Amino acid sequence: MxxxxxxxxxxxxxxxxxxxxxxxxxxxxxxxxxxxxxxxxxxxxxxxxxxxxxxxxxxxxxxxxxxxxxxxxxxxxxxxxxxxxxxxxxxxxxxxxxxxxxxxxxxxxxxxxxxxxxxxxxxxxxxxxxxxxxxxxxxxxxxxxxxxxxxxxxxxxxxxxxxxxxxxxxxxxxxxxxxxxxxxxxxxxxxxxxxxxxxxxxxxxxxxxxxxxxxxxxxxxxxxxxxxxxxxxxxxxxxxxxxxxxxxxxxxDRPFSMLEEYELEGAEKVVFLMGSTAGTIKDVVDELRAEGEKVGLLRLVSYRPFPVEAIRKALAGVKEVIVLDRSDAPGSVPSLHAEMAAALYGSGIDLRAHVFGLGGRELVPAEGRAIFAGEAPTHVALRS
Amino acid sequence: MKEVRWHARAGQGAKTVSQLLAEAGLLAGSSVQAFPEYGPERRGAPMRAYTRISEKTIRRHDPVAAPDIVIVLEPTLVNEMNVAEGLSDEGVVLVDSNEMPERLKGVNARAIPALKIAHEHGLKFSNVVMLGAAAAAGGIPLVNIQDAAVKKLGKRLDADSLRAAIAEGYACLA
Missing domain, CATH: 3.40.50.970 (Thiamin diphosphate (ThDP)-binding fold, Pyr/PP domains)
Structure with missing residues (x-):
């Protein structure tokens, strides 16, 4: 761009x-x-x-x-x-x-x-x-x-x-x-x-x-x-x-939305997240699109209220949604993961979820690629 | 896209020049981003700052991992860390020093006598001289970097000295 x-x-x-x-x-x-x-x-x-x-x-x-x-x-x-x-x-x-x-x-x-x-x-x-x-x-x-x-x-x-x-x-x-x-x-x-x-x-x-x-x-x-x-x-x-x-x-003369759709046209795998990391993922989406991968991004702007109807509509036809939470929920799954599981229940869309970016560990493009490829650990970039 | 990493001790004005380089990039019509890396803040502690300048809109928000230009405002830092870490293939390290530090031999590095130049122009800090050198390495027109610096620092520092010191730093890379 x-x-x-x-x-x-x-x-x-x-x-x-x-x-x-x-x-x-x-x-x-x-x-x-x-x-x-x-x-x-x-x-x-x-x-x-x-x-x-x-x-x-x-x-x-x-x-x-x-x-x-x-x-x-x-x-x-x-x-x-x-x-x-x-x-x-x-x-x-x-x-x-x-x-x-x-x-x-x-x-x-x-x-x-x-x-x-x-x-x-x-x-x-x-x-x-x-x-x-x-x-x-x-x-x-x-x-x-x-x-x-x-x-x-x-x-x-x-x-x-x-x-x-x-x-x-x-x-x-x-x-x-x-x-x-x-x-x-x-x-x-x-x-x-x-x-x-x-x-x-x-x-x-x-x-x-x-x-x-x-x-x-x-x-x-x-x-x-x-x-x-x-x-x-x-x-x-x-x-x-x-x-x-x-x-x-x-x-x-700038667009605003409760839910930003990026390269969702024909997308099969879509990352769902909030905040500044969406910019990094957009660059990754562009790279993968250029390589022929059918990937996209759905960025949540309005966390509360949670625009569940708009989310379902935006993701119609997608095969897999990858939810990225920038917070953890020890003992269960964090918020976006749980709410997307509820939102997509019965839709037939596969759901995968990761926790990333805790305490300022910024997500880098290589990790973005690994996330799309299904090769990232549950906690992205977790050191063993 | 040009990615710049600044190494300094807190208090040497690295954050200021990282932002001025971005400001100059903006004046030159590029997309820019400038951000410091904070740890526990205390004067004298090593710190880093980053600048991105691109002809395409910058959307990414990850730290700079493979800088094209590394600027070292404090030569003693060269002995405390690998300032050339992640340097891109075509990348260059510019260090404020009268001579090339031993540790940087074998790296594509240039010593710029910035503190000396700054003093010659009656300036206390060398950061603006290194800013001139960084702008030259980044392909930013001299007038843009001078204008950006005078706009931000012109109230505290003599504008002519500032322009001259920046031009001399710029010329080191020409």
């Missing part, structure tokens, strides 16, 4: 890029506690705020747990709220992430996905996102710096849609994207602001004319119903995400 040098492309790291998108939207409140390991996201946002790019109230708190708690309070009060985290920080937030989703707080959070301790590691895998898999938050994964930026621009529209009202996590691979400079085109400030629109929260806590209660009890009487409603919100999110992606695509 020749270079599509778009007018005005510049170099930014993924961390800087999403921070810039957030600053362009100019949220009301941004509670932070940059725990180690950090990304450039909060640092960049704080710098932009200090330089007068935003009118945001940055709230420095004493832990990531408090950062997420402050974010919930702020969102309930009626303020557009964002934060950012990574790895152990997300782990410490986890309790309140469930609360944010359950209270239907439309918080946007930038995540640099990184391994969880122990052993100590600061590099990329998707374990942190997997830990809050069932919390009820939307999780969107980027392949490139440009896409991470674009997702950040679109996130508020998804989170705040009245049919959704759930936190949105804008996920990108730690280091591999957060600390890598890639060319990207920034959307002009006025276009971002117009796209994000003004924040209209239904029934803010501080509305004294229409008083509401937040953080309610719901026991045997209503807990099931309220949790069930989150399923409905996730179902609605599928349509909302597709609509928001389509509208932004019109604005910037």
């Amino acid at each position: 020749p270079v599509k040098t778009q007018e005005g492309a510049q170099l930014l790291t993924g961390g800087e890029a999403v921070a810039y998108a957030m600053a362009q939207i100019d949220p009301d409140v941004f509670p932070v506690y940059p725990i180690t390991p950090q990304t450039p996201i909060i640092q960049t946002f704080a710098k932009l705020a200090s330089n007068g790019k935003t009118t945001t109230e940055i709230v420095n708190v004493e832990s990531e747990h408090s950062a997420m708690s402050a974010a919930v309070g702020s969102a309930m009060a009626g303020a557009r709220t964002m934060t950012a985290t990574s790895s152990q920080g997300l782990a410490l937030m986890a309790e309140v992430v469930y609360i944010a989703a359950g209270m239907r707080a439309p918080i946007v959070m930038a995540v640099g996905n990184r391994a969880l301790s122990a052993p100590l590691n600061i590099h990329c895998d998707h374990s942190d996102s997997m830990m809050i898999r069932d919390s009820g938050v939307i999780q969107i994964f980027a392949e490139s710096v440009q896409e991470a930026y674009d997702h950040a621009v679109m996130a508020t529209r998804i989170a705040e849609h009245p049919d959704v009202m759930l936190p949105v996590l804008v996920c990108q691979d730690g280091f591999t994207l957060t600390h890598s400079e890639e060319p990207l085109v920034l959307t002009p400030d006025e276009d971002v602001k117009a796209f994000a629109g003004k924040y209209k929260v239904p029934l803010p806590l501080l509305d004294v004319d229409e008083v509401t209660t937040k953080g309610i009890f719901a026991l045997q009487d209503y807990y099931t119903e309220l949790r069930y409603q989150m399923n409905a919100a996730m179902e609605s999110a599928k349509t909302v995400i597709a609509d928001v992606f389509a509208e932004y695509s019109q604005l910037v």
